[in-house]
Amino acid sequence: MNRIWTVFQREYISRVKKKSFLLATILTPLVFPAIIAGMVYFVVADKKKSQQEVVKVLDESGKIRPESNSKYLYEFIEGDLEEAKTAFRESKDFALIYIPEFTLEKPDGFMYYSRQNPSLSTVSDFEKDFENIIREIKLETYQVDREVLEKLKTSVVLRTVNLSDEGEKESSAGIAYGIGYAGGFLIYILIFVYGGIVMQGVIEEKSSKIVEIIVSSVRPFQLMLGKVLGIASVGITQFLIWAVLLNIFWFLAIVVLGVNLGDGGMEAANAMSGSQEGLDDLGSDPRVMNIMNAIAGINFLKIGLLFIFYFFGGYLLYGALFAAVGAAVDSPSEAQQFMFPITIPIIASIFGLFFVLEDPNSSLAFWLSIIPLSSPVVMMGRLGFGVPTWELILSMVLLVGGFFFTIWVAGRIYRVGILMQGSKVNYKVLAKWFMTKM
């Protein structure tokens, strides 16, 4: 036990002390928003820069006269379609639209010609425009009163409420989806990142040849366990730093917004913190009300703790396997051949997550969140929607059992592998190592 602790300390301290750890911890929360901001910037800049494109319209029906806007300049032409096509080919026009004679009830035969494949949104924009024009014509033709039509528009918002063991609380599918997506995806990425670090560490010990000195003092299993746990603690340290940073940013944002926006900002801030006064003002919009209540109804502490549990469990389960792969090879490039069986279940669980988010109560969701290989990622996806307690407990117990099992299997491969230098390894050899009596 004492020696596991010594290994644990070395793994933890040597990593946390590194400059790269500090940089990654501080930069990661900045880099992703920066990348997204950069992309948004380019999209916006593109939109601003874009010139009005010329769209030729050959309208044989004489009914469609779309108005030019900032994006498209419509030029109406007459004559034969073939001639128009030829002219279009030689021109620099953006598109050519052909509208034949059509009946209001069943408009068809509209054509869109362009040099490149148009994007989905371009096509649907034009379609929507034409639909609106035809709708206007229909309103006229059928003599529908516009005012009556406006009154027919109805908006119904369902306030969704969970009736669970914990009592009555508001829920929001959107927020549950967001939590599930973020949590599941984060665990997926972290398993790969920290699993990779474990593998790297084992390969380093093996290739620097220090491992034989170490295993003369520590059982290989203790070395593996100390390493895996030490690196996990590096990860958890990183989360805690992020949590603190996030709270600081949150606080700063509220303070800065509050000062800049005056009363409105304060109200928003109040609403965020859930005070009744703030909610009353915004209460006129049931959607905002619903989201606010839903956020207030989420037990972030519980989700946070479960996140750490599932990260830890999933990481231990896969981390041990990554360690076994590291022990089997002499260099990272050789590791590739053994990565396949590890990456397949992780990637399968991220695909599973997308299905589960669509239908969190399906039997697929149940099984994927129970099986230890996929439960860390998939259960995060279900948490926001509410999971029956017994399912959660079953999943957690199986995950604990699962990582004990993989650590045992990996340990048997690891103890032989770390002492093998330069031997050619395949799956048959791994099986033999597993069976070897030391």
Add this chain to the structure above:
Amino acid sequence: MELALEAKNITKHYTKHTALDDVSIQIPKGCILGLLGPNGAGKTTFIRIVNQIINPDLGAIRIFGESLAPKHIEWIGYLPEERGLYKKMKVGDQLLFLARLKGLPSKEAKVKIKYWMERFEVQGWWHKKVEDLSKGMAQKIQFISTVMHDPKLIILDEPFSGFDPINANLIRDEILRLRDNGATILFSTHRMESVEELCDQIVLIHQSKIMLEGEKTEIKSRYRSHTYVIESTDKISKLPGGFEIIKEVPLNGIAQFETHIKGGEGVSTNEVLQTIIKETEVISFREKLPTINDIFISIAGTNHE
């Protein structure tokens, strides 16, 4: 005689071959035992078993009278053949880590490490990273890591492979000093001639079996071949009965000839001298003792190299 290590009937099979076949070795306390044999003879397997890295299929080991158990790793200092250090770690931190794995408390470990660093004149290296050290410097650190916790039994696997001559001499002197201070030393090598002068005891292992064991001087006299080498100014033509010339080599110094002669049991070398001093001036006369390598070849029947 107190035994530092007693291995009884150790057998270890791997899937395709037997690494050790009923091997028994006794190491008296306070001596240097050379475990000699060609590559693949089973030396490293034996050493790994003593270090409890692997377990024997059969047999038992006692260390200073106690049955070998995990707590005994504190008594052993081990320098493996495949040795290295964490490249990115500082020398001091690294030694501290290894000392703590051997069960030393941090405070005590620091004192011991400082002592050894001073002894090897590397006291300024505590904050150096291993990757910045030369190979010779790293070797010193590896040796310190083997002996810093005052082990009663020091196991060195091919200690001189890869060491430069200066370090090799330093380590050799250190090994002798440690022995004189009461440590027991087991070292293995396949280069028998290079270390035979260091050993008190020898175990010769070949194809998983012990071929020869005992005190070095006793073994050498047992395999004495009664061969003598004479350096002289003139060619030797006459010898007393029972002696024959087996080889003649011309030389270019004061001595012009080197003559190898072979006698037998019970014949006196003084007779030889009396005969030859009449015809030539004898520059030197010595008995040619067999090297361990010669003995090995005479036993195994083949040259292993």
